[in-house]
Amino acid sequence: MHHYVTQGYVLPNQAHIYWTMMIVLYPYITGIVAGAFIISSLHHVFDRDELKPVSRFAMLMALAFLLCAPLPLLAHLGHPERALNIMFTPNVTSAMAGFGFIYTIYLLILVVEIWLLYRVDIVFLASNAKSEMMRRLYWILALGVTDISEEAKALDRKVMLFLAAIGVPAACFLHGYVGFLFGAIKANPWWASPLMPVIFLLSAIVSGIAMVMVCYLIVQWFNKRPVDSECTQSMMESAWYFVMVDVALEGLELLNHAYMANHDWDIMKHLILDKLLVSLFVVQFLIGSVVPFLLLGAAVVFRNRIPAGVRNVMGFVSGILLLVQVLAMRWNVVMGGQMFSKSFRGFLDFQIDIYGREGLLAVLFLFTLPFVAMLVFSRVLPLWGPISTFPTRWLRDKPPEYVPLKNLTKFK
Amino acid sequence: MTTLWNKPEISRREFFEKCAEAGAKTFVFGGLVVTTANLLLAQDPEDVRARAEGAVESRLHDTGLGDVRARAEGAPKEAAKGPIYGFVVDTMKCIGCGSCVRACRDENNVPDGFCRTWVEQYTFFPNGEVIVNSPSGGADGFGEDLPSRNMPEELGQLPVRGFFVPKLCNHCINTPCIQVCPVGASYVTREGVVLIDQERCIGCGYCVQACPFGSRYINPQTNTADKCTWCYHRITKGMVPACVQACPAKARIFGSVSDPNSEISQILANNRVQVLKSYLGTNPRTRYIGLDSEVM
Numbered sequence: 001m002h003h004y005v006t007q008g009y010v011l012p013n014q015a016h017i018y019w020t021m022m023i024v025l026y027p028y029i030t031g032i033v034a035g036a037f038i039i040s041s042l043h044h045v046f047d048r049d050e051l052k053p054v055s056r057f058a059m060l061m062a063l064a065f066l067l068c069a070p071l072p073l074l075a076h077l078g079h080p081e082r083a084l085n086i087m088f089t090p091n092v093t094s095a096m097a098g099f100g101f102i103y104t105i106y107l108l109i110l111v112v113e114i115w116l117l118y119r120v121d122i123v124f125l126a127s128n129a130k131s132e133m134m135r136r137l138y139w140i141l142a143l144g145v146t147d148i149s150e151e152a153k154a155l156d157r158k159v160m161l162f163l164a165a166i167g168v169p170a171a172c173f174l175h176g177y178v179g180f181l182f183g184a185i186k187a188n189p190w191w192a193s194p195l196m197p198v199i200f201l202l203s204a205i206v207s208g209i210a211m212v213m214v215c216y217l218i219v220q221w222f223n224k225r226p227v228d229s230e231c232t233q234s235m236m237e238s239a240w241y242f243v244m245v246d247v248a249l250e251g252l253e254l255l256n257h258a259y260m261a262n263h264d265w266d267i268m269k270h271l272i273l274d275k276l277l278v279s280l281f282v283v284q285f286l287i288g289s290v291v292p293f294l295l296l297g298a299a300v301v302f303r304n305r306i307p308a309g310v311r312n313v314m315g316f317v318s319g320i321l322l323l324v325q326v327l328a329m330r331w332n333v334v335m336g337g338q339m340f341s342k343s344f345r346g347f348l349d350f351q352i353d354i355y356g357r358e359g360l361l362a363v364l365f366l367f368t369l370p371f372v373a374m375l376v377f378s379r380v381l382p383l384w385g386p387i388s389t390f391p392t393r394w395l396r397d398k399p400p401e402y403v404p405l406k407n408l409t410k411f412k
Numbered sequence: 413m414t415t416l417w418n419k420p421e422i423s424r425r426e427f428f429e430k431c432a433e434a435g436a437k438t439f440v441f442g443g444l445v446v447t448t449a450n451l452l453l454a455q456d457p458e459d460v461r462a463r464a465e466g467a468v469e470s471r472l473h474d475t476g477l478g479d480v481r482a483r484a485e486g487a488p489k490e491a492a493k494g495p496i497y498g499f500v501v502d503t504m505k506c507i508g509c510g511s512c513v514r515a516c517r518d519e520n521n522v523p524d525g526f527c528r529t530w531v532e533q534y535t536f537f538p539n540g541e542v543i544v545n546s547p548s549g550g551a552d553g554f555g556e557d558l559p560s561r562n563m564p565e566e567l568g569q570l571p572v573r574g575f576f577v578p579k580l581c582n583h584c585i586n587t588p589c590i591q592v593c594p595v596g597a598s599y600v601t602r603e604g605v606v607l608i609d610q611e612r613c614i615g616c617g618y619c620v621q622a623c624p625f626g627s628r629y630i631n632p633q634t635n636t637a638d639k640c641t642w643c644y645h646r647i648t649k650g651m652v653p654a655c656v657q658a659c660p661a662k663a664r665i666f667g668s669v670s671d672p673n674s675e676i677s678q679i680l681a682n683n684r685v686q687v688l689k690s691y692l693g694t695n696p697r698t699r700y701i702g703l704d705s706e707v708m
Binding site for chain 1: 544597612
C-alpha cells in the first residue's frame, strides 16, 4: 500500500486511494463501446448512409471493447474469484449490482446484431474460404442457418433494426449507469450530481466517435487506401455536436458548484484550482475541448473551402485530442473525488504506480487488448464492407464443391 | 453422418425450434446454478454470529476474561425481541488519551495505517482558524504540545479553545454502505449493528466510497471491506465494546436503547444529542453530546 502525501487533516482511513487507475480505465472503455455502437446505429437505424464505410468496423469495435470492459474491474477487485456474486446474490439497491445484468444483456444484443450483420458473409465463406479449417469455423459461426434468400435477408434486416433500436437505449443505459455509480454517492460532493450520468453518456459518445474516426483514418492511411471524406466529415459533425453539448454540461456543473457554494465549496475550490488545475482546465477543457471544438467547427463550417485531405487531418488531430479529453474527464472524476478527504479539511496526492496489479503497465496492457481483439476479428470477418470487399486471398481458387444456395452465385 | 458443417441446410423453422430449445435449457440450467449458488452462499445472520461468537469464545478462554463478562438484565419484552444497541460519545469528557484506539487495535487486529475508531483534536485560534489533527488516529495520545507549534507565524498564537472528538462507525439506520454493496455482503443485524460478511465481500470498495464518515477501509490482509463492528463478538456476550471498556473518562457509552432503564437510555433522555453530517440523512445510531459545528 502506498503512503500518500497528505496535506491538512485527512481522515485516517482516507489516506489511501481505493479506486485506482483501473477504475479510470473501466468507464473509458465502456464509453468507447457506447459511442462506437451509436455511430454504427446512425447508419443501421437512422440511415446515415455516409457512415456505411465504418458501420461494421464500429460495431466490431464496440464488441472488442465490451469484451475487455470487465477486465479492469477484475484487476481491481479484492476478490476477483467472487466476481460472479454480483449475479448470484445481487443486492437490488446497489447500482453496481446491475452491472452483470446490463453487461450481459448488452453483450447478447451486440453479438446477435453482429451475427445478423455478417450472416450472409459467413454463409458464403463457409463454402468458399481458403482452408478447410476456416470453412469449418464459418460453419460453426453460421449456427447451421444457411438460408440467405431475399426473404431471409429481409427478415434479418428487420430483426437487426429492432435490435439496434433496443441497442441504442441499452448502450445509453450501460454508460449512463456508470455515471450513476458516481452520481449517486451523496458522501462525495465532487461526484454527487444528477448530471453525472448525462455527462458520462455524452463524453462516452464523444470518445466512441473519436476512436472510430482515429482508427479508420490510421487503417486507411497505413494501408494506403483512399479515405472516404464524406464519412469522416459526418463523424466530425457528430463529434462536434456531441462535444459541444458535453462540454457545456461539464462547464455548467462546475459553475453550479461554484455559484451555489455549499458547505463543501471551500474544499472543492481548492481541488479545482490546485489539485486538478492541469488535468481539468489545461488538459480536459483547453487542449481536449476548446482546440478540437475549434478544429471540428472550422471543418464543418468551412467544409467547402478546406480541401478534404486537410479536413481529414483536422479530424484525426481532434479525434486524438477528444480521446485525451475523455480520459482526462474520467481521471478528474475518479481521482478528483478521492484526492480530498471527507473531513473536508485535507488532501492527498495520487502517485502513479508503475508495476503491480493495478499499476500503469497493467493499465496499458489492458488497454491494448481491445485492439488485439480487433486484430483477431479482422482475420475472421471483413471489417470494412460486404463480400465484394473481401481480400481475394481469403477465398479458395477452385470453385467450391458445395454451394448452399444458388443465391450465392450473385456474389461471384 | 451429418455434422453441423456438412449438413446442407436447416430450415428456418427448424433453426428457431432449436434456438428455443437451447434457450429454454439455458434458462432452466442457469436458474439451477443461481439457486444452488444462492443456497451455498446465503448465510443466516445467526451463522455469522455463531462464528463470531465462537472466535471470541476461544479468545476469552485465553485471556481469562470469560468470568468477568457483564450480564445485561433486559426487560422480559426485550429478551424476546432482543436489544437494539446504541452508542453515545460524550465529547465533553474525552481527554484524548487514545486508550480506546489502542484497545480497538488489540481487540480487532486492525492493520497498520487504518482505524476502526480514532480520536480527532480540534484547536481553535483567535483569527477563526481551526486546526484538526489525529496523528496515528490518536493511538499515542496527543502529548502536551499544542498544534500551534507547527503553524505559520500569523497563527503562532495561543489557541482559544479545543476539544477531542472520538469517531467510529455510526451504524446508520439509512446506511449508504449497505445500499451500495453489490453483493449484499454488508448487512444490518437485528440489534441494529452494521456488519460485513468477509466471505461474501468482493472487495470492490464501493462501500468505502459511499460512507460519508470514512469509517470503512479495505483491509490489506483480507482484501475485503472492514470497519468497526461495535465489537459484535463481545456485545453478543453481554460485554461492552473494547473502546468503551478502555475509556477512563466514560466518554463512550454503549448499551441497549430499547431498554428504557439502561444507562444509555437515561443519558439519551437527559441530554441534547447530535449526529455527524445530519444533512445526509443517514440517521446514525452513534450519537454525540457536545458536538461542535466545526466537526464533520
